[in-house]
Amino acid sequence: MNKPAHHESRPHVLPLRTYLLVAFALLVLTVVTVAVSFVPLGGANALVAVGIASLKAALVALFFMHLLYDKKINLIIFLVALSFLTVFIALTMFDTLTRGGFDIITRDPIDPDAVIYRDTISAPPDTTTD
Amino acid sequence: MDTTFERSYLKTPKGLASWLFTLDHKRIGLLYLFGIMGAFLIGGVFALLVRLELFGPDKTLMDADTYNQFFTLHGAIMIFMFIIPSIPATLGNFLLPQMIGARDVAFPRLNLLSWYVYIFGSVFAVYSIAAGGVDTGWTFYTPYSTESTGAVISMTLGIFILGFSSIFTGLNFIVTIHKMRLPGLTWYKLPLFVWGLYATAIIQVLATPVLGITLLLLIMERTFGIGIFDPAMGGDPVLYQHFFWFYSHPAVYIMILPGMGIISELIAVFSHRRIFGYKAIAYSSLAIAFVSFLVWGHHMFTSGQSELAATIFSFLTFLVGIPSGIKVFNWLATLYKGKITLDTPMLYALSFLFLFTIGGLTGVFLGALAVDVHLHDTYFVVAHFHYVMMGGTVMAFLGGLHYWWSKMWGRHYSERWAKITCALIFIGFNVTFFSQFFLGAKGMPRRYYNYLDQFQPLHAFSSVGSLILGAGFVVMAVYLIFSIFKGRRAGTNPWGAMTLEWTNPTPPPPENFTEPPRLEYGPYDYDRVAVERTDT
């Protein structure tokens, strides 16, 4: 693999216009995401924010960081990083979001403030069990 | 008389400074060798002290706090300062460029920096012994590690720094393998040791940063109480375990994959036989590297993670066993119709096959959910991971060290003493650790300073084994050091091997190859070309 590509003795220079357009798009997206955050959309706010952030990150990676034009191996490295981060988040959440499935605990929580406790109690802390 | 010696990397240039500022991957490999041998000595002494204390119940030598510090230091030093850098940073550094016909690794300065970072991190880690010791176990579980009064911060900082050294080595190797290969040396013509190093390096760069952030968060937890891991501040100790094992499980494969690479070389050379199933062995390394990231939760089946997560992790754990099994069977098949010579490196390779199979099979016990509940945190686990780490990685490392010893130093060790030592280590190891499978299944929990009388005979047996093991390593140190100065002069290719590093002079010149290496045959073409042993 990686046959030496002799014809590329000079770097691939992107036109100035591309950089300016990308920078402009990034600024516009920033304004959009801030504006949307003031609109109450419930859970969708988080999705929109992360979606726009990903779009911006993709623009930076593909154009500013030249991944679109560079050797494919570098793009692969970048995608590997993202996929293993996804694995980390996903497998951890498989635990943290599904705790207490079998054990219904009817006692009051030990520390009502402890956020980790929320999913393992059946009743909210303020109701008394009889 | 010996112009090869005078022109070799060992003698040109001369002087201490030329070693301390060397950019030569071979010298850096040797610097690492001295570093990890120092770590192995310290870690080994702690191991022997721990085993002596456990000879009988109650107090034998030391009090509980000292014992807790000793097993913590044994674990932390052996893992972070010895076994993780052991094969890649010493043999890998020394051999990788030679095996792919390159003059050096891609980033020689980064390579030297990684050694200094290693020493710097080790100094922090060893300093923590003086600064009150650490008694948390090498896993630093919260909230014990946030409450402990020991020198947890200096130890974790040391390990954080050691992580950079590991990352630099991995980064260097990946780029080297991609970009520095001799023209014409395609991926499928690479020696399997290079594939092993490649898979290892991938894990090093992917997993080590997570260890870094875990330890940083632990330090912040101790200094600021930020409340992510400490239940007293509203955090979750089980989340710490997720973070920790996301690194530390793949780290197990950082340790074993390069060992498997060495075994592939040894089995092929000493059977004088084309390796069986080259592609299967190569790809299984990558498969192990990938799946190793999906299984960390099997360290946590009784930790309070959800049943769903435990089930997923258990299933994925079994997947990682399959490529390991494939490797073992392929090695066995390589012996078939070979010409097997039982030189010392081969004895270590065969020991590896024997011990690693036991380690792997007992791993299946621990992957099975219900059985793990009984065996978790007992001596069964201790025995299992020593069979994999010591019976696997250390045996492979010793095999590789003996195999390439003449390449490194230009001299042979005493074959007779080497065989006696190999037998001592093999016997000592099995006496020490096989007994621990029984201890664990009987219910003896690990990290116990004191224990009930019913466990005493097996503990005493295990302790005796550890002394045999220790004696083996002392003898090895003596004959190896002796050989550097007085050993018989070695020839270019004493084993009749086909990989590129045996085509250059022994010991190699600083630039590795005096003339551009030629690819006349592949690394395992024993069925096409008759290579003779050349030894003086």
Next chain:
Amino acid sequence: MDTAGTIFLPPGSSTLAGDVDALFYFLVYASIAVFGIVVFALVFFIIRYRHRRTEKLATTQGPSHSLRLELLWSIIPTILVIIVFVWGFRVFIRMHVVPKDAMEIKVTGQKWFWSFDYPEGIATVNELVVPVGKPVKLLMSSSDVIHSFFVPHFRIKMDVLPNRYTVTWFEAIRPGNYDLFCAEFCGDGHSDMIGKVRVVSEREFAEWLETGTAGGEDLPPEQYGASLFVGRACHTCHSVEGQRMIGPALNGIFGKEHALASGERVIADENYLRESILEPQAKIVAGYEPVMPTYQGLLNDRQIDALIAYLKSLE
């Protein structure tokens, strides 16, 4: 199911033990079989294809790969491990689904003893008394670091976490005394955090509940105190023979003056001893760590008096 002890496992004494042991032994025999094949092939090939160094090396001919063989030794282990996974999973689920009629006991792990609270208002330390043949649900939490509740004879183990409840259950099938270990490293007293599970008949259990924590109240105070000193796990950290352990030795301390970590000095009278049992962090003896947990709720006044009487009697 009743399984006798073997060279591997201690006798199985809970309803779950049989299930776990069956899988365990399946794994033992399967492993021996696989290991046997590997070692046989290894030894056979070494003997059959042994080559002396004096002979000349020539080329060797042998298969470089074989798709059929490689598939064989990929697929057979895959099937085996899938069987093991499903089997292990099914037993694991049984371990985690508590029977509806289980009696609930609250377990607290702390450095370095176990305490058990019964719904009837009885509290014990390091001794869990349960009736035979009745499922017992353990609702567990820790008051300091992570511990792990491990009874080898019952094949159960579950971590005990601070600030959170975890659950495990068992049903003992034979009366007897069984070891209870802490399996998660928790500090200097980790290996002494050992208790007993005492399985008694239904009738004995009912009697035991009646008389409270196994009697002793009719003994003279010094003797009662001596039994409490062991029964409440004081001896895990305090010697009565003068050695320094995790805590200071307690013989001959009564009536004497002691230096505190705060620099003050204090006379060890009844009030001081009482306070040290109920509020251990209030006054720390110089040279020791403030690690002792409170015994508030674990000892009644009579028991505290008995303990003080015992300490007074020590030389």
Next chain:
Amino acid sequence: MTADHAHDRPGPLAHHFTELEQQSDSVKMGMWIFLLTEILLFGGLFVAYTVFRAWNEEMFINAHKFLDIYLGTINTIVLISSSATVALAIRAVQIGDRRKAVILLTATLALAVVFLVVKYFEYSHKFHLGQLPGKYYTFTGVEGSNPHIFFGIYFATTGLHGLHVLGGIIVLGWMLFRTARGDFSPEYHTPLEAAGLYWHLVDMIWIYLFPLLYLIG
């Protein structure tokens, strides 16, 4: 093997490479692997954020209102602009315009400093209110349990990011010096490209931190 070729080897080519292109590709690939480790380093913090947000969404939403969205937006624009200037600086070197490259790199450095100054004001305001991480947290205005965890994560992520900006200033300063000295040419400017990649990654991480912390909390 090397001595007889010495005369036709370009200056910046290190002894162990055979040609400049191999060297440049290696450095860039090495840099990308380094960026991969950075992504996973920050990744741990993103995991902590996601896990705790899922556990306690209300507290996160309440707590994030105490971050200054205007300063955050300004900093985002500052960092994006600095990313653009560094990309343009590399382009200037590629077309041989050294003067423009120096100006653009100086602008990048200035923007990076602005970012840190804004961050400094944000931090000191929070210190003043007692919105400190962990056990030093004394602020009482946030509803929900354990708001100190949100601020713990806020300080951990932005603090680590701030350290990376600081590191970027040092690296870019060195690159500015080397550009001004004339080390780089259209044929050889690999170190500058690598430094640029690093700076873009620092920008990219902020692109995520900004909405997660300031906008949705």
